[in-house]
Amino acid sequence: MLPTAVDAMGGDRAPAEIIAGARQAVDEVGVGVVLVGRPDAIDEAGGSLGLDVIPATEVIEMHDDPAQGVRRKKDSSLVRAAEAVRDGRAAAMISAGNTGATMASALLRMGRVKGVLRPAIATPIPNPGHHPTVLLDAGANAECTPPYLVQFAQMGSVYAARHYGIDRPRVSLLSIGEEDTKGTPLVKETNALLRATPGLAFVGNVEGRDLIGGDAADVIVTDGFTGNVALKALEGALRYLVGAVAAALPAESLAPLLPLAADMDPDNTGGAMLLGVDGVCIISHGSSTARAIVNAVRVAKEMVEADLVADLRDAVA
């Protein structure tokens, strides 16, 4: 297998923590990793730890406009990572940097999978004791049409099947009531289309409360605006409550909560997957640790070996 391209410049803890994670991934996952980034920054952070480097002189920063960033910073680590996949020098790309720019780089350099209308971000929501629930679109497309959402359902279903080994993933549509008649026109039309789409195990609408801790569905489909708001509401609530619980309890009481905290830690889910681009692209969260990078490399390897892209092409055909 070709090496996985890791954007050494992306993320709050880049480059040192990202490089450390990439190095660990080589040892733990047993796959090649190539770093992409500014050689001087990599050297300053302690060097590449023996990993190959694809040099890139620019960095698309967190505050950069994604489309402009990709257009103007042609020698950025993100653009070069996407080109490495396109040119057959890497099997997959991973970045913990600017999400919009990661998406734009992948889309503009790798292109879309044949037949896909819009790529979507599939985010695993931790679900201790079960496999995570896959939410998509988590923010790639603020505006969607019913056919986009049907493809998100098809792509999410393939991803959940490959990634979690689920036989026929149950797909649901996020709405404000379980009834088919509730929701916006987008939701009502999508519901009808999903019911008429062969090959999907569509189980109907779910509500915001079904996003976590339930077993209503394996895949939850929504537009990128609602998905992003819901996901961040969820993250905000968990972060808030974890902080409040930790502050209220004496430190010695917290030990029994560590397994739960580990289950909920996004570093352990392997990152979000950009589904629908012609290559494997993993979007790690901004505060990714070395552990998050190791897990992202592991998922990238699985998805490359499973030929996820070919499956996505078949699913939307």
Place this chain on the structure above:
Amino acid sequence: MLPTAVDAMGGDRAPAEIIAGARQAVDEVGVGVVLVGRPDAIDEAGGSLGLDVIPATEVIEMHDDPAQGVRRKKDSSLVRAAEAVRDGRAAAMISAGNTGATMASALLRMGRVKGVLRPAIATPIPNPGHHPTVLLDAGANAECTPPYLVQFAQMGSVYAARHYGIDRPRVSLLSIGEEDTKGTPLVKETNALLRATPGLAFVGNVEGRDLIGGDAADVIVTDGFTGNVALKALEGALRYLVGAVAAALPAESLAPLLPLAADMDPDNTGGAMLLGVDGVCIISHGSSTARAIVNAVRVAKEMVEADLVADLRDAVA
């Protein structure tokens, strides 16, 4: 002050728990309460505990279609409660029953405040250590236009000012990034309109993570679809994590968490307010206890005394 009409038939624990709460409210809040409901059901539950009763022979059930329910069940407790406010026999109405039907009853019987395009549900999100954050619309209008959202901002601002004594409530717009240029066309147009609306302390866009535990805004405005999904995602996450923490810790470790649990308990926030109907209407959650009813009566009294409806009329004029 006229008595507050409490729907004795609404909620998972109706009628006994609702009647008990109404009785407690008379004693604790010092305001009259009149029960609305089926006399036989009230008798079976232990009687009206000395409270007056407006008899109603029907009940709009949780699964009833709201509009149909109001049209067909003209002698239901919800319709009669709204008529009591309309006819000057009650100062406000409270129900823990079918939310859609509560809204429809209030809207169809009380009518809208002059100038209001659409009523909205304003839900307080607990924020321990601070006053709650007011989210609206929490589900009354799945589809919205920018002018609706501007009015939600105006009404939410008045409500936060009166209810929490905030001088100039900071109003924000829920989006997928803080930048004015992010989001759907609805969000972008609303952002521009809000910036141009005099009398509002608009502080820009906030994200899903700002819904809880932050101090980004006093009022958060969104369409009823996004608001409902986000609120339920939040509730689901909190319920899930509280359950997981309680299961992981030995019972004797949980005592320090009780003040936090009380702060987060929706029974203590006084319920959601339907803003924009021509009267005070409070929507309590379905699992309301007697304590939730007492707090709802307290809020109803405050809002009647503050003449919230007149303020709303001025705000949207």
